[in-house]
Amino acid sequence: MSAVLSESTPDAGIEVIARAEGQDALLTPPALAFLAGLHGRFESRRRRLLAARRERQAFFDRGGLPDFRADTRAIREGGWRVAPIPRALLDRRVEITGPVDPKMVINALNSGANCYMADFEDSTAPTWARMVEGQRALRAAVAGTLAFTGDTGKAYALKPFEQQAVLIVRPRGWHLDEKHVLVDGERMSASLFDLGLFAFHNSDVLAAKDRGPYFYLPKLQSMEEAVLWNDVLTHIESALGLRRGQMKVTVLVETLPAAFEMDEILHALRERVVGLNCGRWDYIFSYIKTLRAHRDRVLPERAQVTMTQPFLKAYSELLIQTCHRRGAHAMGGMAAQIPIAGDAAANDAAMARVRADKLREAEAGHDGTWVAHPALIGIAREVFDAHMPGPHQHDVAREDVQVTAADPGSGPGQALLAPSRGTITxxxxxxxxxxxxxxxxxxxxxxxxxxxxxxxxxxxxxxxxxxxxxxxxxxxxxxxxxxxxxxxxxxxxxxxxxxxxxxxxxxxxxxxxxxxxxxxxxxxxxxxxxxxxxxxxxxxxxx
CATH class of the missing domain: 1.20.1220.12 (Malate synthase, domain III)
Known part of the structure; x- marks a missing residue:
């Protein structure tokens, strides 16, 4: 079924070609007109940047390798810093991540973590029903009215606002469409749909509470993609009556090309960026995908691709050095382990791996980390409390880090493209x-x-x-x-x-x-x- 925009906005050309519970309260004529405006203003640039990605990959497939850009050397060597970080985001030592269903939203906000990344991307299957449900759940959470009753009759309700984790929303990446929303017959960008709809309904409430709105930006591959995001956010601020720079972002460095442009990405978003995050799992995937034609850089099996592998160690330590030089947070990544019920020895071993991973991050200079399960919050907090008495570690400059592209030579440096050791069993x-x-x-x-x-x-x-x-x-x-x-x-x-x-x-x-x-x-x-x-x-x- 389709629901065409009402006559109050007849020229927007936007059409919703699916139905889900509660969507009419979200996709009102003004909201649809706002989304159509985002599409009209920014879609052509998005498509050009996706084409640039394909051209860049073709270069790598022909034998080329990623490298630091010559045309942006002045940005890397400049002494600039990002804008001051708002109070609500100064201490991010433990962040919980997860999908946007109502039960998860309540549990995550109540979890005791500093922040909750509400994920419309990698941990949510983007059925239309789930996308609508997620937007409805977050809107109710921002309003303080979200409640949920499970199949067993157990009721879930939010703690008082002051006890909740800070909400950070991750929209889907630039490469994804929202096939259920068409503007002049074209699918809308999933990024613009997710972020735009959330901002439209929640920005005024969050701004009044000094809580942003705040976002995680996924899967960027270049400075130019960061510039597009900055322009989108600036436009939204103006359209919704927010002050410039009100909307703050953290960028996930989870593609290999982006690792060579961390300074440039921070610079492009310097009025609103508060940090970079080591999205390690997507980064490993991107390393494989980007270097798929390079026979000397095949990775061993996944269990052997740990953060001690030279290419991952170089990436994480360069991120810390870059962020702290610019006054931004350097966020650590996700440990994939979850508690194991019914096997104390196996659970102890799994939790020991989590603890070791978080200790590595804290000692390296990260300003916080991710967990996927509430039971891991205590472990992560204990480790970071012991090694990070203040709200962050920006004073850890990591001036010892020397990172090159492919070959550090005989010196002490590290390489972002270093081959990996290991086997396939x-x-x-x-x-x-x-x-x-x-x-x-x-x-x-x-x-x-x-x-x-x-x-x-x-x-x-x-x-x-x-x-x-x-x-x-x-x-x-x-x-x-x-x-x-x-x-x-x-x-x-x-x-x-x-x-x-x-x-x-x-x-x-x-x-x-x-x-x-x-x-x-x-x-x-x-x-x-x-x-x-x-x-x-x-x-x-x-x-």
Whole structure:
């Protein structure tokens, strides 16, 4: 069904081609006119920047490598700093992340974390119903009226505002469309839809509470993409009567090209940026995808790609150095472990890994970190409280860090493109297949955040597994550590054996979509070209 804009705004040309509970209260004629205006003003620039991404990748596929830009040297060498950080975002030592369903929103805001990143992107499957539900939940949360009753009858309600985590909203990335909203027959940018609709309904309330609005910006690849975001936010501030710079952002550095433009991204957003975040899982995926044609930079299995790998250590420490030089927060990344019920020894080992990861971040100079489960907040807080007595660590300059692009030579430096050590085991190969299939099945069933073998998997971790499989299988010289060739017969055996490994599908999230997910993965891995994002073709299967 479609709902065309009412006669009060007949020239906007915007159309909603789906229905979900409560959407009429969100997608009012003024809200739709506002969204149509964003599309008309910024869509052509978005499309040009996406084309520039494809051109850049073609250069890498021909053998080129990312490097620091010569045309922006003055920005990197300048003495500028970002605008002062607002009081509500000064201390961000523990942030919880998760999807935007009402129960999660309440639990996250009540969790005791400093901030909650409400995620419309990697941990949310973007069905129309979930997108509308998420916007409704956040609007009610901002108003202080959100409540939820579960299937068991348990009631959930918000704590008083002063006890809630600070809300930070992550819209979907520039590469994604919102297929259910058309402007003059064109799909609207999912980024502009998510951020624009939230800002339209909540900016005045949040500004009055001195809470922003605040956003996380995902998957940027260049300074120019940051400039576009800055122009979008400046326009929204003007249109909604906010002061310039009222809307604050943190940028996720989760693509390899962006790691070479951290100074430039901060500079482009300097009136409103408060920090950068090490989005490690997407960053690993981007490293694989960007360097897919470079035979000397194939990564080992995912379990061996830890933050001690040279290319990841260089990335995280350069981010700390860059942010602190500019007066911005350097946020750490996500530990994927979740509590393990019924096995105390395994749970203790998992929590020890979380503690070690957070200790590494705190000692390196990060100003805060992410968790995916409320039970991990105490561990992360304890570690950061012990090593960060103030609200942040901007005084940790990390002047010892010397990072180059590909080759640090014989000196003490590090390289963003350093090859990795490690192997591919049969368990690692089969594990990638299982994660891809189980996550994709759940995602197709509307669930974007899935616990698998005591790890919280989202689109980013599934993308690592999917991209690794494609890269490994399109080489003719790779072997498992036991000498078995990595080829399509190995994939076929893994897919054939998978149903038996999974057991009762009825007990798995998205169990009814397992066969469909196997088919999707099989097609993606056999394709001659690596699909840019798993979620692009899969999105067409969502309602």
């Amino acid at each position: 049969r368990a690692g190969f089969d594990g990638n297949v299982e994660v891809c299939v189980r996550y994709l099945a759940a995602w197709l069933d509307g669930n974007g955040c899935v616990p698998i073998h005591h790890l919280m998997e989202d689109a980013a971790t599934a993308e690592i597994a999917r991209a690794q499989l494609w890269q490994w299988l399109h080489r003719d010289d790779l072997h498992l550590d036991d000498g078995t060739p990595v080829d399509f017969s190995l994939l076929e055996r893994a897919l054939l054996n998978l149903p038996a490994r999974l057991g009762d599908r009825g007990k798995l999230p998205g169990g009814s979509r397992i066969s469909e997910a196997i088919g999707v993965l099989d097609r993606l891995t056999h394709a001659d070209e690596l699909q840019e994002f798993l979620t692009l073709p899969a999105y067409e299967r969502l309602p």
